[in-house]
Amino acid sequence: MSKINTLPFILIAILGFFTLHLQAQITNAQMDTIAKFITDFPANTQVSIAIVHGDEVRYYGVKIENGKLITIDNKDKVFEIGSVTKVFTSTLLSNLVKADKVDLNTTIQECLSQPLNEKVKAITLLQLANHTSGLPRLPEDLFQPGKSDMNNPYAHYDGKMLEAYLSHQPTLAAAPGTQNAYSNLGAGLLGYVIEQKTGKSYEQLLQEFVTNPYKMTSTTTERSRVAKKMVLGQNAQGVVTSNWDLNALKGAGAILSTVEDLSKFVQANFKPNAALELQREKTFTINPNLDVALGWHIIKTQSGKTWHWHNGGTGGYTSSLAMDVTGQESVIILTNISAFHPKMSNIDQLCFTLMRTL
Secondary structure (H helix, E strand, C coil): CCECCCCCECCHHHHCCCCECCCCCCEHHHHHHHHHHHCCCCCCCEEEEEEEECCEEEEEEEEEECCEEEEECCCCCEEECHHHHHHHHHHHHHHHHHCCCCCCCCEHHHHCCCCCCCCCCCCEHHHHHCCCCCCCCCCCCCCCCCCCCCCCCCCCCCHHHHHHHHHCCCCCCCCCCCCCCCCHHHHHHHHHHHHHHHCCCHHHHHHHHHHCCCCCCCCECCHHHCHHHECCCECCCCCECCCCCCHHHHHHCCCEECHHHHHHHHHHHCCCCHHHHHHHCCCEEEECCEEECCCCEEEECCCCCEEEEEEEECCCCEEEEEEECCCCEEEEEEECCCCCCCCCCHHHHHHHHHHCCC
C-alpha cells in the first residue's frame, strides 16, 4: 500500500464529523482503521501507537478534541500498561531461571517463610506464570468495607494480607497445573514471591533485567519518576481518575511505560536472547488456536502466523501489544481509555487489525 504524505487530510467524507492531520509512514488503510476503532471514546482520549518492522519503528499518536481526531507526538508519553505488566513479571522469572536462582518448578512455599495452606503450598512459579495455578482471578478478601477504594482497588492489599490469605482457606477453581484460568492474583503473587526469594524489590528487579539492559528509561513502577510525562487516566465517562497502586500484587499490573520503550523490548525479542526465548515457549494449550507461554498468550492466526500477545486495563487506561517474532513485526497500543469503558475491546480489535496489515 502506498504511504500518505504529511499534509492535512480531511476525513469528513469518510467519517462524517472530524478532521485528522496525518503523520508520515502511516498508510491510508491503517489510518482509516485507527479512526474506525477510536471515534467512540470521550474527549481528551489519547492513543499512542508503535508499529515495528525489524529495526524500524513508526509511531503514531492521536487525541480526541472537540469531536475531532488530531495527531500528536506522544511516543514518549507515559501510560499505565495494566496487565501487560504480567509479561515483564515473567521476564523477571525467565531471567532468574537462566541465572539458576530459581527453577520453573520451584514452589511458592520454597520462596516464603510463612507456612501456607496445604492446597496452595505446592503451586509452582510456572503455574503462576501461565495461569494454571487454580487460584481465583482476585483474592477473595480483596474488597473489604472501610479499606477498599474502588478507584484504587489494590492499594490496601499488602504482603501481610496476601500471606494471611494463602495461609488460611483460599479457594481453588481446579487442581494446580490442570486448567488455565486467568488470575491477577497468580501473576501478582509471582512478582511477590520473586521479591521474597531474591531479597530485591520488584522495581530493582525490573531495572536489573529489563529497563537497564534494553534502555527503557521511562518504564517503572514508581510514578514519581515519570510524573511529568504521564498522560492522565480517564474513567468510562471521560473524567480524570485515580492511578492504581498495586501494592503486594504489583506483578499483575503496576508498570508504567511508553510505546517508545515497549518497542525496544519487542525488538529485543527479535534477537537471540536465552531468557526471552524461554519466556516465549509454549507451556500450556488452551485450544487449537491458543497456547500460553510465560506471561504471553500465543495466538495461531488463520494466515498461519504466530503472535505473542497480551493486553491490559486499569481504571484509567487500556493497552494491547502483539508481536510476530518470526516476521519481526509488532503493534503496540497504549491509551488513557478506561478498562471499564463499554467499548474498551476496540483497542484489542485495533491491535489485531493493524497486525493483519503488516
